[in-house]
Amino acid sequence: MKIHIISVLPELLSSPFSHSILKRAQQKELVNLQIHNLRDYSTDKHKSVDDYAFGGGAGMVMMMEPIVNCIEHLQKSTVFEEVIYMSPDGELLNQSLSNKISTLKNIIILCGHYKGIDERLRTHFVTKEISIGDYVLSGGELAAAVLCDSVIRLLPGVLSDETSALTDSFQDDLLAPPVYTRPAEFRGLKVPDVLLSGHAGEIEKWRFDQSLQRTQLRRPDLLKDY
Numbered sequence: 001m002k003i004h005i006i007s008v009l010p011e012l013l014s015s016p017f018s019h020s021i022l023k024r025a026q027q028k029e030l031v032n033l034q035i036h037n038l039r040d041y042s043t044d045k046h047k048s049v050d051d052y053a054f055g056g057g058a059g060m061v062m063m064m065e066p067i068v069n070c071i072e073h074l075q076k077s078t079v080f081e082e083v084i085y086m087s088p089d090g091e092l093l094n095q096s097l098s099n100k101i102s103t104l105k106n107i108i109i110l111c112g113h114y115k116g117i118d119e120r121l122r123t124h125f126v127t128k129e130i131s132i133g134d135y136v137l138s139g140g141e142l143a144a145a146v147l148c149d150s151v152i153r154l155l156p157g158v159l160s161d162e163t164s165a166l167t168d169s170f171q172d173d174l175l176a177p178p179v180y181t182r183p184a185e186f187r188g189l190k191v192p193d194v195l196l197s198g199h200a201g202e203i204e205k206w207r208f209d210q211s212l213q214r215t216q217l218r219r220p221d222l223l224k225d226y
């Protein structure tokens with residue numbers, strides 16, 4: 001999968017992709033991640049990317065030209081299945097949407113700033129808009145990092161069997177069961193006997209029951225389709 005991220009603050013994106021699973025996924029060439037500095041596509045001498053909002057009011061708006069220049073430059077060599085704009089009024093990100101995006105080969109992710117981007121970009125150049133939650137961030141970079149992390153860990157070969165994404169919360173509309181590690185007893189706090197029993201079938205049943213109970217208690221909304 002190839003992911004191109006367009007950002008006015010590329011520094012914000014360097015750390016999330018330089019460690020652990022996301023770093024290894026790139027080293028193994030399971031994902032090719034490229035970050036483009038929007039200012040490189042600005043044609044004015046101050047490298048500006050934003051301007052005043054028509055009609056007045058507080059806050060700057062990201063201009064069309066640098067963003068269109070960057071998107072069209074990338075489209076010269078690649079056909080993109082989606083041009084995604086991170087936006088608080090977009091489709092709410094969930095596991096099912098991450099699963100769908102993980103099947104795509106080439107995507108662009110556009111990070112907004114200030115008051116957002118010129119509306120004509122949204123209607124004519126962006127093909128999908130995604131929000132990571134009902135709150136407002138200062139820029140789209142952290143949201144893009146969240147989207148990329150949730151998608152990249154689903155790519156075949158990125159996670160080992162032991163950490164398979166299939167046993168994580170939301171994959172089957174259930175929350176994950178509780179997990180424990182050594183020691184089996186710490187200050188009198190014991191690990192459930194069944195997990196020490198060695199009975200694979202009973203352990204699986206216990207985990208399923210725990211998942212169900214936890215989902216009923218914490219996220220009953222997930223069970224409506226169950």
Ligand code: SAH
Nearest residue numbers: 086087112115116131132136137139140143
């Ligand atoms: N004026 C806009 C908010 C702009 S916030 C509004 O009220 O809807 C600046 C940028 O941060 C946005 O362009 C977007 O790219 C990003 N952003 C903010 N909150 C986000 C969220 N919840 N999900 C995804 N991106 C978000």
